[in-house]
Amino acid sequence: MIKHKDHFHGSDLEAIERVYGIKKEDITSFSANVNPLGVSYQLRECLASHIDAITTYPDREYTSLRNCIATYAHTDASNIIVGNGSTELISLMIQIKSPKKALIIGPTYSEYEREVSLGGGSSFYFALQEEDDFKLNIELLCSKLTSDIDLLIICNPNNPTSGSIHRKDMRKILDHCKRNDIFVMVDETYIEFAPDMEQISSVPLTNDYNNIIILRGISKFFAAPGLRLGYAICGNTDLIKEINNKKNPWTINSLAAIAGEIMFNDIEYINSTKQLINTERKRIYTYLDGVSNIKYYPSTANFILCKTLDDTVTSNDLFEAAIRNGLMIRDCSTFPFLDDHYIRFCFMSPEKNDELLAVIKEVCNR
Template sequence: MKPINQVIKTMKPSGIRKYFDLANSMEGVISLGIGEPDFNTPWHISNAAIESMQSGYTHYTANRGLIELREAICEYYHNRFSVDYDPKKEALVTVGGSEAVDLCFRTLINPGDEVIVLDPNYVAYEPAIIMAGGVPVYIELTQDNDFKLTPEDLKAALTEKTKCIMLNFPSNPTGGTMGREDYEKLVPIFEESGIYIVSDEIYAELTFEGEFCSPASFDSIKDQVLVINGFSKAFAMTGWRLGYLLCNAEINSQLTKVHQFIIMSAPTAAQYAAIEALGSGLEDTEEMKKEYERRRNLLCARLNRMGLRTNVPRGTFYAFPDITSTGLTSDQFCVRLLEEQKVAAVPGTAFGEHGEGFVRISYATSYENLKEACDRIEAFVASLKQPEEVLIEEEIVIE
């Protein structure tokens, strides 16, 4: 047999799935690893899909998706974020945000083009870039800067080979956000460079502090921006596998060509569910968001009290604590935490080289589970203290 594609062969499997699989193989594990809402899809959304099937809507839709859904998506972006797109020419419904990421890089990148990636970053970006023949160029995001992208770092990363930048705010894994005032500093650089901006906005509705801002809201660079979003996180619809792309008509027509050949069209029943979600599901989203914020506050307070420095995430349902005080690497911390206390988290290195010294903890689990997990993490951190330190603490308590 002839050899398979070397790019695929040398690619590492997802670091998230590794710990998810380990956790599933053990009894009594509290999983804080997977990035999935613990809420079920609201019934009225599921029922819309059922009714569509009962009505016989079980055939292909248009390649770009149902026009009713594209209209709802564009109305949603207009009403929520003051960004306008033409549903007929500038909207494309995809199989999850993951397909949208893949489409962007397949369409934009020529072999050897550079793509700026923020590090830490979501695990799917780098492989998608490499599979498309691109070259990732990394910008380190720091805890001291609240994991924001700065103009200085952006300028330093740009070269003649730079084709685009991959943004994800609110960020998985850091929970960092970029407000309008942050983007205003970057817009002149984007405008001058002419690079494409791929903006993954899947956690837009899970912004806790301030208003969510899309780079597409700046008219001078809007045609450079490709917006990715979907229904998985905001509406607890991970299993429905439905996302979308918004961008200028010329690029959208090229994206649609790739989509036609690899997908044809997104699942029909899921599209009808999504129409219901955008029409009547935002109240459900708001309730879920309130609960995520309650959990976030508990988790961050507990982690900081343990001595694990943790920035309070302004979005998403992830915390990204610094675990260097334990003396363990990210991987050692997660392996031992799982083995000794049966709590699953993901090492920061799953999200890039600069994730070393951090772990990602998802608080998309029940408040009760989170309290118990915090107790177990605290016990684990306490067990790592040197005997001398324990003795000193005991003496202080006695006094």
């Protein structure tokens, strides 16, 4: 039996295998938030034919890749920085900005606080409120963004709440931060899953503001975390130059760079993913509406946050019931501001979603 203090990340399948005696190949991870379609259709067909690329160094400037990303993200190639996953770029950005005091909108991804701490800074949280369905109160946030804050960190759409901030509201935040000399880092890891991506993405704001950087990657939407390809979008040319000067050369291998170009051009895969996630999101809403003792929060990413309303049913109870059926969800009790009644799961295939929903219904209705 797993101890309550043990929690698993979506990539911890080896640990699950050891604790539960379930082969990792038999586990469906609803915790990793990775596209259930797997890697790009075109990538499967084409990447092997480019194997000879590893016999030479990549282009130091990654010109072709950056041009491809710029087209995909609707920005200029000069605004693009590429890195070894978005994690490298988060680290570099925080190292360069070296904030003494960062404000993080939470609950959210723990890596932000870790990187600020490694740089000698302190992190403070602006807590999203459950009674507001974890929707951001812009006015209240701005009241906390005083001149002693160096850096504001936003995950949009947010993990684990799956809520998002529309661009018109992000503009208000940036205006306020500009007046107080606060830089804003926006993590858009899950932006492509959002049904109204065009209204949420902050990329167009990089043309008007020099106090924002946007981070993205291919781990989740393109189901390729092992390739370690991330990119940033920023209109601040001085910051881009500083990041590029500090960044190690060739942090992206030749095959990952080629893979990126293939994936960003796979329109069929991109559209199929969006259609699947949007359809399953609506269907899961409808199903959960019929389940007693559980509440879900509006989702704009490819995952959903839920809360058990029965005090006798905990997040660990749901985790246990799911994993015994080879289904791994996220017990969210380790996130700031969430207790042992919150779970998160991503949208997989309709068949697998049905399996998980049946387990949730059984536990919550008992």
